[in-house]
Amino acid sequence: MNALLDKLTLKALNSGVCSGHSRWVTSTAAPISSDNPTTGEEIAQVIPADAAAYDTLVADAQAAFQQWRSVPAPKRGEVIRDLGALLREYREPLGELVSLETGKIRAEGVGEVQEMIDICDFAVGLSRQLYGLTMHSERPAHRMYEQWHPIGAIGIITAFNFPVAVWSWNAALAAVCGDTMVWKPSELAPLCAVAVQHLANRVMADHGLSGVFTLAVGTVGQRMAEDVRLPLISFTGSIPTGRRVAQTVAGRLGRSLLELGGNNAILVSDKADLDLATRAIVFGAVGTAGQRCTSTRRIIAHETIVDELAARLVNAYQQVRIGDPLQPGTLMGPLITLRAVEAMGHALERAVADGGKLLTGGKTRPDLGARFVEPTILRMPAQSEIVREETFAPILYILTYRTLEEALELHNGVPQGLSSAIFTDSLREAEQFLSASGSDCGIANVNLGTSGAEIGGAFGGEKDTGGGRESGSDAWKAYMRRQTTTINGSRDLPLAQGITFE
Ligand code: UN1
Numbered sequence: 001m002n003a004l005l006d007k008l009t010l011k012a013l014n015s016g017v018c019s020g021h022s023r024w025v026t027s028t029a030a031p032i033s034s035d036n037p038t039t040g041e042e043i044a045q046v047i048p049a050d051a052a053a054y055d056t057l058v059a060d061a062q063a064a065f066q067q068w069r070s071v072p073a074p075k076r077g078e079v080i081r082d083l084g085a086l087l088r089e090y091r092e093p094l095g096e097l098v099s100l101e102t103g104k105i106r107a108e109g110v111g112e113v114q115e116m117i118d119i120c121d122f123a124v125g126l127s128r129q130l131y132g133l134t135m136h137s138e139r140p141a142h143r144m145y146e147q148w149h150p151i152g153a154i155g156i157i158t159a160f161n162f163p164v165a166v167w168s169w170n171a172a173l174a175a176v177c178g179d180t181m182v183w184k185p186s187e188l189a190p191l192c193a194v195a196v197q198h199l200a201n202r203v204m205a206d207h208g209l210s211g212v213f214t215l216a217v218g219t220v221g222q223r224m225a226e227d228v229r230l231p232l233i234s235f236t237g238s239i240p241t242g243r244r245v246a247q248t249v250a251g252r253l254g255r256s257l258l259e260l261g262g263n264n265a266i267l268v269s270d271k272a273d274l275d276l277a278t279r280a281i282v283f284g285a286v287g288t289a290g291q292r293c294t295s296t297r298r299i300i301a302h303e304t305i306v307d308e309l310a311a312r313l314v315n316a317y318q319q320v321r322i323g324d325p326l327q328p329g330t331l332m333g334p335l336i337t338l339r340a341v342e343a344m345g346h347a348l349e350r351a352v353a354d355g356g357k358l359l360t361g362g363k364t365r366p367d368l369g370a371r372f373v374e375p376t377i378l379r380m381p382a383q384s385e386i387v388r389e390e391t392f393a394p395i396l397y398i399l400t401y402r403t404l405e406e407a408l409e410l411h412n413g414v415p416q417g418l419s420s421a422i423f424t425d426s427l428r429e430a431e432q433f434l435s436a437s438g439s440d441c442g443i444a445n446v447n448l449g450t451s452g453a454e455i456g457g458a459f460g461g462e463k464d465t466g467g468g469r470e471s472g473s474d475a476w477k478a479y480m481r482r483q484t485t486t487i488n489g490s491r492d493l494p495l496a497q498g499i500t501f502e
Contacts, residue, residue: 001043001100004093004096004097004100005043005044007090007093008090008093008094008097008195008198009195009198010044010097010191010194010195010198011044012044012045013031013044013045013046013047014044014045014046014047014190014191014194015027015046015047015194016032016046016047016048016049016190016193016194016215016216016217016218017047017048017049017053017054017056017057017215017216017217017218018057018194018197018201018214018215019056019057019060019061019064019210019211019214019215020060020201020204020205020209020210020211020212020213020214021201021202021204021205021210023060023201023210023211025049025053025056025057026053027047027048027049027050027052027053027218028050028052029047029048029049029050029053029218030047030048031045031046031047031048032045032046032047032048032187032190032217032218033045034046034101034188034189034190034191036100036101036103037101037102037103037333037334037335037336037337037369037371038100038103038324038325038326038333038334038369038371039369040369040370040371043100043101043191044191046190046191046194046217047217048187048190048216048217048218048219048220049216049217049218049220050218051223053216054216054218054220054223057182057214057215057216058153058182058227058229058230060210060211060214061153061180061181061182061211061212061214062152062153062180062229063211064153064180064209064210064211064212065150065152065153065178065179065180065211068150068178068179068180068209068211068212069149069150069178069179071178073127073128073130073176073177073178074127074128076127076175076176076178077123077124077125077126077127077128077176078124078207079175079203079204079207079209079212080120080123080124080127080172080175080176081120081124082203082206082207083120083172083199083200083203084116084117084120084121084124084172086199086202086203087113087116087117087120087168087199088117090113090199091110091113091114091117092110094109094113094164094192094195094196094199095109095110095111095112095113096109096110096326097109097191097192097195098110098112098113098163098164098189098192099325099326099333100325100326101163101188101189101191101192102160102161102163102188102189102192102336103289103325103333103334103335103336103371104161104288104289104291104325104333105325105326105330105331105332105333106325106326106328108287108288109325112162112163112164112165113164113165115165115168115169115455116164116165116168116172118454118455119165119168119169119172119173119455119471119472120168120172122172122455122456122471122472123172123173123175123176124176126173126176126476127176130148130176130177130476130480132145132146132147132148132482133145133146134146137486138496139488139494139495139496140490140492140494141488141489141490141492142486142487142488142489142490142494143486143487143489144484144485144486144487145484145485146482146483146484146485147482147483147485148177148477148480148481148482148483149178149480149481149483150177150178150179150479150480150481151177151179151231151232151255151479151480151481152179152180152229152230152231152232153179153180153181153182153229153230153231154170154174154179154180154181154182154230154231154232154233154234154479155181155182155184155224155225155227155230155232155233155234156170156171156174156181156182156183156184156234157184157221157224157233157234157235157236157237157245158170158183158184158185158186158193158236158237159186159236159237159238159293160186160188160189160336161288161291161292161293161336161392162236162292163185163186163189163192163193164192164193164196166236166259166470167183167185167193167196169455169459169470169471169475170234170257170470170479171183171200171213173470173471173475173476173479174479175212175213176476177476177479177480178480179232179479179480180211180212180213180214181212181213181214182214182215182216182224182230183197183213183214183215183216184216184217184218184220184221184224185215185217186237187217187218187219188336188337190217193215193217194215194217197213197215200212200213201213221241221245222244222248225244225245225248225249226248226252228252228254230254231254231255232254232255232256232257232478232479233245233249233254233255233256233257234256234257234259234468234470234478235256235257235258235259235260235466236258236259236260236293236470237260238260238261239260239261239390239415239416239464239465239466242258242260242466245258246258246466255478256468257468257469257470257478258460258465258466258467258468259293259459259460259461259465259466259468259470260293260416260464260465260466261293261390261392261416261418261464261465262293262294262295262297262390262416262417262418262419262441262450262461262465263297263298263388263389263390263414263415263416263418264284264294264295264296264297264298264416264418264419264420264421264441264450264451265296265297265298265299265300265410265411265414265420265421265450266280266281266284266296266298266299266300266420266421266422266423266449266450267300267301267401267404267407267408267411267420267421267422267423267424267433268281268299268300268301268302268305268309268422268423269302269305269404269422269423269424269426269429270302270304270305271424271425271426271429272302272305272423272424272425273423273425273447274305274308274309274312274423276423276447277309277423278309278312278313278316279316280296280421280423280448280449281296281299281313281396281449282313282316282317282320283449283451283452284296284449284450284451284452285297285375285394285396286317286320286331286332286375286394287331287332287451287452288451289332289333289334289335289373289375289393289394290375290392290393290394290395290396291335291336291340291392291393292451293418293465294418294419294443294450294451294452294453295394295450295451296396296421296449296450296451297390297391297395297396297397298383298387298396298397298398298399298411298414299313299396299397299398299399300399300400300401300407300410300411301398301399301400301401302400302401302402302407303400303401303402306398306400309398310359310377310379310398313359313360313377313396313398314359314360314377317360317361317375317377318360320332320375322365322368322372322374322375323368323372332375332394333372334368334369334371334372334373335371335372335373335393336371337371338370338371340371340392340393341364341370341371341373341393343391343392343393344373344376344391344393344394344395345364347386347389347391347393347395348362348376348378348395350384350385350386351378351380351384351386351387351395351397352378354380354381354382354384354385354386354387355380355381355382355384356378356379356380356381356397357378357379358376358377358378359377359378359379359398360374360375360376360377361373361374361375361376361377361394362374362376373393373394374394375394375396376394376395376396377395377396377397377398378395378396378397378398379397379398380397380398380399382399383399383410383413383414387399387414388413388414388415390416404429404432404433408432408433408437408438408439411439411440412439412440415463415464416461416463416464416465417440417441417442417461417462417463417464417465418441418442418443418450418460418461418465419441419442419443419444419445419450419451419453419461420433420439420441420443420444420445420450421444421445421446421447421448421449421450422439422444422445422446422447423446423447424446424447430446430447433446434446440462440463441461441462441465442458442459442460442461442462442465442469443457443459443461453471454472455471455472456471456472456473457471457472457473458470458471458472458473458474458475459471459472459475460475
């Protein structure tokens with residue numbers, strides 16, 4: 001473990017407040033301990049920001065913005081290209097640290113770093129494509145167009161489950177857009193953030209920069225939401241916290257970009273390839289121990305194939321190797337905290353009280369460690385309240401349907417709207433699922449699962465998921481301000497709408 005920490009410039013005690021190479025800010029706050037969820041043992045400690053350190057950091061990010069906003073976007077892209085190159089070099093150790101600190105299996109940890117690399121590549125290309133539209137003016141010899149300008153120093157608040165990738169979706173785009181940023185990572189995964197800050201520092205130093213990428217570990221979320229110096233807060237996390245952040249940011253008329261919880265379902269039709277569906281469901285529901293916002297939580301299966309599908313799933317679940325996430329062959333590691341284990345237990349009690357029939361799992365695995373649980377499947381008679389909630393754990397609820405309309409009603413009958421999928425070989429059913437009266441989610445897939453989205457698409461969802469879009473497509477627009485410009489190239493002053501004012 002020490003060799004890994006050394007490779008990533010981490011020590012037993014680390015500063016968690018930084019705005020650049022040799023700009024680690026001192027703080028009087030008590031260190032927080034980062035635990036390995038597999039063993040419960042401490043990995044290392046991080047000193048979070050106190051109020052003064054936080055203020056220094058925001059001031060640094062604001063000062064950096066004064067210059068950074070005027071650097072040509074393709075030049076800003078070069079910085080992100082170097083960040084991507086460094087991440088390629090550190091893919092394995094950083095992926096391993098993600099696995100160590102969050103308990104996701106090594107392949108998923110490394111995959112997460114790959115996601116960072118991918119978004120860097122995307123952002124480099126984007127740095128030459130921050131396009132605005134041009135419009136034909138109704139006035140002679142006038143020209144209209146819109147341009148996109150950087151918005152300022154922004155806040156990025158990320159969750160434990162994707163401790164580095166979510167930062168990179170925001171950071172790579174924000175940087176090429178000309179913003180500087182303050183990152184508040186989850187207190188459950190501060191070491192990943194410190195390791196990434198070290199890499200960002202190296203890139204900034206190579207380009208003679210500081211304050212573009214800054215880090216503030218600690219309980220600074222509320223302060224950020226209230227801080228008028230941060231015009232945009234990008235928040236990834238739970239629905240209740242996201243609601244509070246959004247309300248606070250709205251109170252000062254700031255902008256928030258929300259990526260909150262999901263309650264993602266897969267519809268499995270009687271015309272589905274059950275082999276494919278089973279594999280996708282197992283990855284979606286068991287992967288990351290059910291702790292992705294895109295995890296598959298509900299199966300809505302046609303009544304004629306539900307028994308067959310359930311049998312296949314139970315069989316697959318019983319072969320899932322649970323254990324040390326860094327061990328080759330392990331498919332599921334621990335949950336992040338003891339509280340998460342308790343929350344899973346409570347959810348299972350409520351589901352059983354609602355008439356849920358336990359098909360497999362349901363127990364904790366103290367023999368493996370205090371935070372280990374079995375992946376669990378319940379067959380539910382109805383979509384009761386607990387099924388409509390997001391429990392961040394590997395629980396899969398199976399519901400049945402007779403008509404596709406009925407299935408869609410169940411599908412959309414939850415407060416969240418992030419990801420969704422249908423398994424069917426019927427084009428007609430797939431099209432119905434993708435139509436305006438189909439899935440109400442931000443992501444809708446056909447014959448693939450709900451999790452594991454590529455970075456090229458816009459990522460996010462509707463309803464309680466918060467409506468934000470991050471990552472690919474035109475998500476970059478959230479990080480910029482739009483300016484509509486009209487230029488008069490004539491010697492007259494015609495007014496719009498044909499108004500005369502003489
Ligand atoms: C999250 O859980 O917050 O689509 C993000 C996926 C990943 C991202 C998940 N690319 O599952």
